[in-house]
Amino acid sequence: MSLLNNLINGISLGSVYAIIALGYTMVYGIAKMLNFAHGDVIMIGAYACFFMVTEYGFNPLIGIIVAIVVCTLLGVIIERLAYKPLRQVTSLAVLITAIGVSYFLQNAAQLLWTSNPKIFPALFGNGGIKLFGGDLLIPYKTIVTIAACIIIMVGLMLFTSKTKTGKAMRACSEDKGAAQLMGINVNRTISITFAIGSALAAVAGVLLCASYPRLVPTTGSMPGIKAFTAAVFGGIGSIPGAFLGGILLGIIEIFSSAYLSTALANAIVFLVLIIVLLVKPTGLLGKKVSEKV
Numbered sequence: 001m002s003l004l005n006n007l008i009n010g011i012s013l014g015s016v017y018a019i020i021a022l023g024y025t026m027v028y029g030i031a032k033m034l035n036f037a038h039g040d041v042i043m044i045g046a047y048a049c050f051f052m053v054t055e056y057g058f059n060p061l062i063g064i065i066v067a068i069v070v071c072t073l074l075g076v077i078i079e080r081l082a083y084k085p086l087r088q089v090t091s092l093a094v095l096i097t098a099i100g101v102s103y104f105l106q107n108a109a110q111l112l113w114t115s116n117p118k119i120f121p122a123l124f125g126n127g128g129i130k131l132f133g134g135d136l137l138i139p140y141k142t143i144v145t146i147a148a149c150i151i152i153m154v155g156l157m158l159f160t161s162k163t164k165t166g167k168a169m170r171a172c173s174e175d176k177g178a179a180q181l182m183g184i185n186v187n188r189t190i191s192i193t194f195a196i197g198s199a200l201a202a203v204a205g206v207l208l209c210a211s212y213p214r215l216v217p218t219t220g221s222m223p224g225i226k227a228f229t230a231a232v233f234g235g236i237g238s239i240p241g242a243f244l245g246g247i248l249l250g251i252i253e254i255f256s257s258a259y260l261s262t263a264l265a266n267a268i269v270f271l272v273l274i275i276v277l278l279v280k281p282t283g284l285l286g287k288k289v290s291e292k293v
Helices: 002-031 038-054 060-086 091-113 140-162 164-174 176-181 186-211 221-234 239-259 265-279
Strands: 128-131 136-139
Touching: 002 038, 002 136, 002 140, 002 164, 002 186, 002 221, 002 239, 038 060, 038 091, 038 186, 038 221, 060 091, 060 186, 128 140, 136 140, 140 164, 140 186, 140 239, 164 176, 164 186, 176 186, 186 221, 221 239, 221 265, 239 265
Parallel strands: none
Antiparallel strands: 128 136
């Protein structure tokens, strides 16, 4: 049962990484930039939900909706103020700006809410489903996390393949210049992508803190880095790749902590990434892109 329990915990943690990685991979796939402030948007979403539920006494569902709205608006504002003016500059300038935005959000959170840890409420209760005569307990928060990840991934795949906006995103991902010539508003499409990615960050922040309830201004930093690792692991730019990379990363981390060393779990995760990229540089489901010269 210990093995099965660790597997379920790994899938649950990996589901959170996958949701965050989906935001990374959408932004990179369309805007061709790495938004390293994404992890801090997770933290803002968790704080928004925390205050709505604990300070104002709202239903957890209302708290989650408010977190999604706050993060969606924040994502659009960040894109409009920090990234839109840098459309035509080098990727290094955009990367440095993203790091700056990340530190700004962390320090702003520390000034507003201090660095004292806050204990996130149990939004989904403390119970669970018992299997195998009660030997295995699957908490409700684990079930909600895994289900949310699957629904989000399927929803994103349908959105990008069936809707007009989704098709515009795919066109911008292929060639922004050609998409613009076909009448697609590239700037609007990129803003929508940031809005969706930030909404996913809010969901991930709530699910992460529901399982690991210690909330501080740096809560989103390491999960953000690991989710970026998951996106690269699975093949950045690929929605199924982000999902697969997140799940595998969560399983590797939990099994490393359980059977090898808790202290070395993070190192093992990044070591696996290095090995995979040495064998398949584009990631597990990534496609090799040929550049025009």
